[in-house]
Amino acid sequence: MSARDTDWEGVRLHVVTGKGGTGKTTVAAALALGLASAGGKVLLMEVEGRQGIAQLFDCPPLPEGERKVAVAPGTPGRAGGDVYALAADPESALAEYLEKFYNLPRAGRALNRLGVVDFVTTIAPGLRDVLLTGKAAEATRRRAGRRRVYNAVVMDAPPTGRIARFLNVATEVSGLAKVGPIRGHADSVQGVIHSPQTAVHFVTVLEEMPVQETLDGIAELRGLSPGGLQLGGIMINMVRPVGLSDDQLAAAAAGRLDVHDLALGLKTAGIEDGSGPAENLDLAGSLAAELTEHAREALAQREQRELLAGAGQPCYELPLITDGMDLAGLYRLASALREQGAA
Ligand SMILES: Nc1ncnc2c1ncn2[C@@H]1O[C@H](COP(=O)(O)OP(=O)(O)OP(=O)(O)O)[C@@H](O)[C@H]1O
Numbered sequence: 001m002s003a004r005d006t007d008w009e010g011v012r013l014h015v016v017t018g019k020g021g022t023g024k025t026t027v028a029a030a031l032a033l034g035l036a037s038a039g040g041k042v043l044l045m046e047v048e049g050r051q052g053i054a055q056l057f058d059c060p061p062l063p064e065g066e067r068k069v070a071v072a073p074g075t076p077g078r079a080g081g082d083v084y085a086l087a088a089d090p091e092s093a094l095a096e097y098l099e100k101f102y103n104l105p106r107a108g109r110a111l112n113r114l115g116v117v118d119f120v121t122t123i124a125p126g127l128r129d130v131l132l133t134g135k136a137a138e139a140t141r142r143r144a145g146r147r148r149v150y151n152a153v154v155m156d157a158p159p160t161g162r163i164a165r166f167l168n169v170a171t172e173v174s175g176l177a178k179v180g181p182i183r184g185h186a187d188s189v190q191g192v193i194h195s196p197q198t199a200v201h202f203v204t205v206l207e208e209m210p211v212q213e214t215l216d217g218i219a220e221l222r223g224l225s226p227g228g229l230q231l232g233g234i235m236i237n238m239v240r241p242v243g244l245s246d247d248q249l250a251a252a253a254a255g256r257l258d259v260h261d262l263a264l265g266l267k268t269a270g271i272e273d274g275s276g277p278a279e280n281l282d283l284a285g286s287l288a289a290e291l292t293e294h295a296r297e298a299l300a301q302r303e304q305r306e307l308l309a310g311a312g313q314p315c316y317e318l319p320l321i322t323d324g325m326d327l328a329g330l331y332r333l334a335s336a337l338r339e340q341g342a343a
C-alpha cells in the first residue's frame with residue numbers, strides 16, 4: 001500500500017453512487033486506477049448487469065469471475081498495480097452462496113435452469129441485493145494465505161435513488177429471514193458495509209438536479225439507522241475550466257462587456273473578419289453574447305459547488321475530458337483524484 005496519506009485511509013470498499021448519467025462508472029474506474037497506482041490489486045465491480053466496465057475499457061463483455069482489465073499508472077519509482085473487473089450478478093452470487101453454506105456445487109446452475117433463482121430474487125429483491133453486496137464484502141475480505149487478495153474494492157453501485165435500500169441489506173431481509181444462514185450472511189455483510197472499511201462516494205455534475213439528488217442522498221444515508229454508513233467524498237465530474245477572473249465574470253454575466261474593447265482585443269490578437277470596423281464590431285458583439293452565456297453558466301455552477309461544499313463531505317473535481325473517454329482519459333481522472341487525496 002501507499003506510504004502517503006489519502007483521505008480514505010482504512011477504507012477498503014468504495015461504493016460509488018450518483019444520479020444516472022453523471023459518470024458513476026467512469027469515476028469508479030478512475031478511482032480504481034488511482035487506488036491501484038500504489039501497487040497491488042484493486043477490484044472494480046459492477047452490479048447492474050450492464051457490462052459498462054467492459055465497454056469503458058474497450059474489452060469483450062466480462063465473463064463470470066474476475067478479470068484483469070488495466071494496469072494502473074505507477075508512481076515515481078514504483079510500478080502501478082492491476083485493476084481487475086467483475087460484473088457481479090445475483091445468479092452466480094447465489095450459486096457461490098449455496099456452494100459455500102450448503103456444500104452444493106453447481107446447485108446454483110441447476111436452480112437457475114429451473115427458474116428458481118429468478119423466482120427467489122424477484123419475490124425478494126432484498127435477497128438479490130444482499131447477494132450482490134455480499135459478493136463485494138467477500139471480495140473485500142478475501143485472503144490468499146495471510147495476504148489480502150485485493151487492496152481495495154470499488155463498486156459501481158446503483159444510482160442515488162436506490163442506494164440506501166441497496167446498502168441497507170440486513171433490514172431488507174429481516175422480514176424474510178429471522179434466523180439461519182441467510183440472516184447470518186446478511187448480518188455479516190451489514191457488518192462490512194456499516195464499518196469504517198466502507199465509504200459511499202457520490203458522483204455529480206454541477207447542475208441543479210444531480211446536485212439536489214446528491215444532497216438528498218447524503219441526507220438519506222445520514223438518517224439510516226442503526227449506525228448509518230460512512231459517507232465518502234463528493235466527486236464533481238466533468239468540470240470545465242472557467243478562464244475568466246471574478247471581475248470579468250461579473251461584467252460578462254451582467255452583459256456589461258465593452259464591445260469596442262473586445263473588438264480592439266480581437267484586432268490585437270489578429271482576429272478580424274477583414275470586412276471593416278463595423279463587421280468587426282459584429283464579431284465582438286457575438287463574442288460578448290457568448291461570454292455572457294458562459295459567465296452565467298459559470299456563476300450558476302459556482303452556486304452548485306457551494307451547495308455541495310455545505311454538505312460537509314470532502315469534494316473532489318474531475319475535469320471534462322474533451323477528446324473522448326479512453327484509458328488515457330481515465331488515467332487523467334485517476335491522477336486528478338490522487339492529486340486531491342481521494343486515492
Ligand atoms: N470527466 C468526463 N469527461 C468527459 N466525459 C465523461 C466524463 N465522465 C463521464 N463521461 C462520459 O459521460 C457518459 C456517462 O458516463 P458513465 O457511463 O460513467 O455514467 P453513469 O453515471 O455510469 O451512467 P449510468 O447511470 O447510465 O450507469 C459517458 O459517455 C462517459 O464517457
Ligand SMILES: [Mg+2]
Nearest residue numbers: 024025026052
Ligand atoms: Mg454506469
